Amino acid sequence: MWIYEKKLQYPIRVDTTNPRLAAMIIEQFGGADGELSAGLRYLSQRWSMDNKRVVATLNDIGTEELAHWEMIGTLVYKLTKDATVEEIKGTPFEAHYVNHGMGLYPHNAAGVPWTATFFNVKGDPVADLHEDMAAEEKARATYEWLINISDDPGVTDTLRFLREREIVHFQRFGEALRIVQEDMNCNKYY
Amino acid sequence: MKNMDEISRNMELARAYVPFQIMNQVFNQKEALRRGTLFPELYKPYTPNCRDENGRRNYYE
Amino acid sequence: MEGEIIMSREQLNLLLEIMEVSFVLDETALYLNIHPNDERALRLHNDAASQYAQLMDMYQARYGLLRNEGISRFPWSYIDDPWPWDVNFNNF
Numbered sequence: 001m002w003i004y005e006k007k008l009q010y011p012i013r014v015d016t017t018n019p020r021l022a023a024m025i026i027e028q029f030g031g032a033d034g035e036l037s038a039g040l041r042y043l044s045q046r047w048s049m050d051n052k053r054v055v056a057t058l059n060d061i062g063t064e065e066l067a068h069w070e071m072i073g074t075l076v077y078k079l080t081k082d083a084t085v086e087e088i089k090g091t092p093f094e095a096h097y098v099n100h101g102m103g104l105y106p107h108n109a110a111g112v113p114w115t116a117t118f119f120n121v122k123g124d125p126v127a128d129l130h131e132d133m134a135a136e137e138k139a140r141a142t143y144e145w146l147i148n149i150s151d152d153p154g155v156t157d158t159l160r161f162l163r164e165r166e167i168v169h170f171q172r173f174g175e176a177l178r179i180v181q182e183d184m185n186c187n188k189y190y
Numbered sequence: 191m192k193n194m195d196e197i198s199r200n201m202e203l204a205r206a207y208v209p210f211q212i213m214n215q216v217f218n219q220k221e222a223l224r225r226g227t228l229f230p231e232l233y234k235p236y237t238p239n240c241r242d243e244n245g246r247r248n249y250y251e
Numbered sequence: 252m253e254g255e256i257i258m259s260r261e262q263l264n265l266l267l268e269i270m271e272v273s274f275v276l277d278e279t280a281l282y283l284n285i286h287p288n289d290e291r292a293l294r295l296h297n298d299a300a301s302q303y304a305q306l307m308d309m310y311q312a313r314y315g316l317l318r319n320e321g322i323s324r325f326p327w328s329y330i331d332d333p334w335p336w337d338v339n340f341n342n343f
Binding site: 133148 | 200205206207208210211223224225226227229232233234235236238
Binding site: 003004005006007008009010011012013014015053056057060061064070073074077078154168169172175176179 | 266267269270273274277278280281284285287316317318319320329334335336338340341
């Protein structure tokens with residue numbers, strides 16, 4: 001089960017009111033390679049893994065991704081909470097505003113709503129771990145594109161943190177795959 | 191501790207292999223949070239300078 | 252900025268320390284999930300874990316609950332501002 005702690009994983013600073021940037025950051029809130037997809041992908045895959053080290057890895061990284069989803073939501077919130085309607089008009093955030101007001105809703109930067117079709121659970125540990133490694137690289141690349149377009153230093157600082165987490169997660173999923181492969185080798189000899 | 195990399199001598203075709211990390215030094219808690227990892231060997235910061243004006247990575251530099 | 256919750260310097264510093272130790276634990280747990288027999292890593296984790304428990308007790312007693320399973324003064328402190336997305340870290 002899940003326990004909630006009333007704190008962010010990272011101390012987020014947002015230096016500007018910037019609805020345009022918020023409309024791009026939301027890609028990681030509701031997009032295919034975003035944190036919600038990552039969290040639900042890993043947490044859903046837990047049930048079809050055999051090795052306890054692999055289950056623990058999916059469990060804990062999946063949980064961390066939900067904390068990242070909260071961070072992305074916080075970035076969008078801080079970037080827009082003081083925005084006037086005049087500041088929103090003419091930015092991509094205007095399209096979000098006319099549907100959701102100042103609320104947060106999981107869709108990507110193009111406005112496509114989040115869907116479970118953004119991820120897969122194959123029920124095959126090798127396939128699923130490769131999906132996870134690919135997901136981490138796609139998220140890492142997305143953070144690089146976001147860092148390239150960010151003009152808010154506080155936001156950039158948070159994006160750099162989140163990007164580094166993807167690199168660490170890739171390492172853990174790579175190690176989990178080694179463990180699964182090792183189990184497959186052992187089974188050959190029985 | 192079992193050497194988990196014995197398997198590297200027995201690599202098979204049609205498989206991907208990521209080396210196991212072995213914990214060595216760690217950042218202090220303040221540095222770790224700032225950088226996004228406890229482990230120096232996993233710290234790989236983004237340097238936009240390694241991309242050209244079109245955002246393409248210069249792989250061969 | 253309207254409605255901004257200002258935390259005292261002491262509360263913010265304690266919260267930051269909790270966040271730092273919590274992050275160390277995030278990293279050691281992910282490492283140990285793969286390397287359960289790494290004794291040094293386990294010692295690092297356990298040291299951070301007891302530090303974390305102490306810091307949490309201190310924070311929750313002084314400033315209110317961070318987890319809804321904790322012991323609260325009257326009235327119920329878990330609902331109090333700031334919620335995490337309203338904490339101002341801009342001078343950190």
